[in-house]
Amino acid sequence: MFRLITLSFVTIILFSCNNQPDYFKNQSHANVPDESITKGQALAVQYCQSCHALPDPSLLSSQIWQKGVLPAMGPRLGIFEYQFQRYINSLGDPNVSNYYPSQPVISLEQWQNIIDYYTSLSPDALPLQSRKQKIDTNLALFTAAIPAIKYQDPATCFIAADTFKHSIYVSDIIKQSIYSYNSKLHLQDSIKTGGCIVQLIQPQNTGITLCNIGVFTPNNAKAGSIQNLTFKNEKFQLQKKAVYNQLLRPVHISEADIDIDGRKDYVVCEFGYLIGAFSWLQNKGDSTYVRHVIRNVPGAIKSVITDFNKDGKPDIVALFAQGDEGIFLFINKGNGIFDTKEVLRFPPSNGSSYFELDDFNHDGYPDILYTCGDNADYSQILKPYHGVYIYLNDKHNNFKQTFFFPVNGCYKAMARDFDNDGDLDIATIAYFANFAHQPDEGFIYLENKGNLTFQPYSLPATRQGRWINMDVADIDGDHRPDILLANCSVGPTINYAAYNWKKGPPFMVLKNTGQENERE
Secondary structure: OEEOOOOOHHHHHOOOOOOOOHHHOOOOOOOOOHHHHHHHHHHHHHHHOOOOOOOOHHHOOHHHHHHHHHHHHHHHHOOOEEOOEEOOOOOOOHHHOOOOOOOOOOOHHHHHHHHHHHHHOOOOOOOOOOOOOOOEOOOOOEEEEOOOOOOOOOEEEEEEEEOOOOEEEEEEOOOOEEEEEOOOOOEEEEEEOOOOEEEEEEEEOOEEEEEEOOOOOOOOOOOEEEEEEEEEOOEEEEOOOOOEEEEOOEEEEEEEOOOOOOOOEEEEEEOOOOOOEEEEEEEOOOOOEEEEEEEOOOOEEEEEEEOOOOOOOOEEEEEEOOOOOEEEEEEEEEOOEEEEEEEEEOOOOOOEEEEEEEOOOOOOOOEEEEEEOOOOOOOOOOOOOOEEEEEEEOOOOOEEEEEEEEOOOEEEEEEEOOOOOOOOEEEEEEOOOOOOOOHHHHEEEEEEEEOOEEEEEOOHHHHHOOEEEEEEEOOOOOOOOEEEEEEEOOOOOOOOOOOOHHHOOOEEEEEEOOOOOOOO
16 A cells, blocks of 8 residues: 655655755744643654644645634534634534534543644745746647637536537536537537536446536535436436435446345445535445445545455445545455455545546556645645646556646646557546636646656637536547536636636537547
């Protein structure tokens, strides 16, 4: 097992040295007693590490620790108010009864020790990201196309290609509808879904299965569902009865015969908020499903089902992106039982956003492409460790970081052979990019130059939107993988671009004009 270490833990004892860069210096808490810091470190190891990877103070600025992260953590230790500051909590939410300790786990003096540890050994400001290569904006491989339909404040949270019908599906947070466009980007149909569709699967060409998060904004209600959408005379028909209801903010579903009984089951990432779960729904064969929890924590954001150990049973790889962030391998032992292996673990400040399995070195073993960049949390600050990572498989399902490309607020990366030269290139989007100073990192194309070296490109047209989701597919049947981008213009941001996304298109298609790829 390998763990991502963005900044070595030993750097925390070096901040006082004169040879440290300016961004490592902490002038705002220079007079905090060493004794309190030492006690705070021991308490952090004991209490913070019990829930997630122990965060290094250097991962965030002292102000973010003091004003953002620690006040959010206090209630989890039974501390709801400190130094005349009332900490935000969900005590009044009936969905999370008995979530918080009935009594403080630590004393107020100990809480101050933890505050001193994190605020004194963290920098006053984080360093800015540094790239060796400048983003080239002359990306000739793609041309941008947008639909004729435009409207104010597009809030497209999801986009996907229909591989059977050469159509595009998009979902809008505000309108709570799903729309279908043809390959020429003309609107074909739409239907209300009673919630936000954030993902779908296509088990057949006669219909699709929808993952309905319910309420998009963070909450603890069991308002999510799985729905079936069929077609009649090429028009949407939403089935009145959901496949399954009362899910905790589901954000991703996968389909496989988990128990090998001949029926398709669902694996569900119930991201939740304070509560959530990673579960599977057992198909009982009479249109009913039984829910089984695999890992009873919130934050599951995506799963991939594959037979990792080649024993004939479907195993699951899943990314958890909240609190205890990491990639986990669930080995199917049969009868609904899984062995759990932590493949990669990340600090809770990472804001993990996406992963997929790809074979970058052509050795026949799946590698991991991973992104982090979610900044819709308590630490809304540009972070130098946000970006795109590649972890190579040592052929024993152990993974080691071999590539990092910094992208502020990176939300997704998808690897395909876009230029048909035999290796995997990478398309990336960033929802929390440094738009004011680096507007082109909202979309970056990384061309593979060999030996895990990549040349970054972008194109000015992609500045028109703030891309929260992306898909890759041959949308027009020309055997070239195209890129689909979803513009969600209404979310919180750290800074703004010169272009007004709220007047931008609901989505954009980057049509591949390169060499025809017969393998697609």
